[in-house]
Amino acid sequence: MSDHHFPQTTEPLRVAIRRLRWFRTAFAQQLAEVTAETGVRFTLDDRKLAAAFVQWLRHVEAQKPGDRTQRRAYFDFASGLMLRDLLRDLPITAGPLPLDADLSRAEYYWPEGFACTVFCLNMHAAVVEQEFDASTTTTPKFFDIRHWWSFRENVAEDANTAIGFFDVFVGLEPEWQIPDSFRLRLDRALIAKKNAERLSA
């Protein structure tokens, strides 16, 4: 997976990413990096990308928390939501695979899903680093093809599951029931914390 290189901006990334033109440039740049690493070329549909962007923007704006202590959890959630909206509208189409492509690797098994996921993981890592001076990790499950079989199959049935898979890839506890609700995610995290405190008391 490539390092997170994004286009220059004088604005914080959390602001720049909410501008369609920057979002598009950043996405296209990441696709070019995936192409350089895998040899798979992509065609980008700007209209579908704009549709995904508008959907994502509305969802994240609608669920923005008032409490600043919830910002980190919100950025994690917004990244998963971005993956959901990209995979739902799928604004890219992969070209032919290289002759020696290994289909047991995610980038060749599902090139479009892989490219969108890499973009969201890198964007999440860059924002978390900038906002919280913290680093993120990708779990071994990201490199396990069995997870990608399940990921692709589940997303085909219900795009919302992409949020849960994103959480799995960054090492968070996934919410599978209603993954697109930030409020529910917070409530569940609060209950888990209380249960843990009760057990340790």
Place this chain on the structure above:
Amino acid sequence: MPHRPTASDATPLKDAARGLRFAFDKGRATLKQALPLSLLPEALAKAAGSALAGMDQITNAAERQTRALARSLLPEDTSTTTSLDDLTDAAGAEHRFAAAFYRGMQFSLRALGVDTALISETTASATYAQSLHHGTAASDTALAARLMPALIAAGTLRDATLPATLDMTFAELTRLATFATLLALLSDDHDLTVTLPACANMALALRSEIAAAQNDEAALHRLFDEFRHHV
């Protein structure tokens, strides 16, 4: 004292030159469709080809003369960097708005897949002036919401050649191009050449809401407010 030309003298002339070009381009396309030169006997094809070339020359000359006359009255403003706030702030706001709107519509239509269109700068100018009679708008987004239905109803987009692949009617094209142009004039980046492709794609993403809003200024106002900082 000689008559001092004003912008309003020149704008109808510019529109006339553009109308001439549009009518010719459209007529030429229709003739070409109706007269498949490759299927005609050689002598007839040659004659038809010469006639078309002759028409082309006459139209070019007429367009050149009309444009030159318009330019002599008022230098053409070809700047693509502008915002609704800047336009409304200055004297002669209606002419500055109309010139920017004209350029914006050209970029919007191109981004939506339409290369040949007839846009009336004169109508845009008159519509803007008329909108001021209803009092000052509370904000630039409120002004855009007021202008959008008025610009559409006044027929600022007179005509367009719709490609067969275009998946919308002329009415929807007008709505989306007008929305995209006004959104670009409201956005934080004032370079229309870079903002308009994004604004056109955003308008397409919002097409059902824009269609549902119709003349509802409050609904349009909300959309402009919601997206102006996200282009």
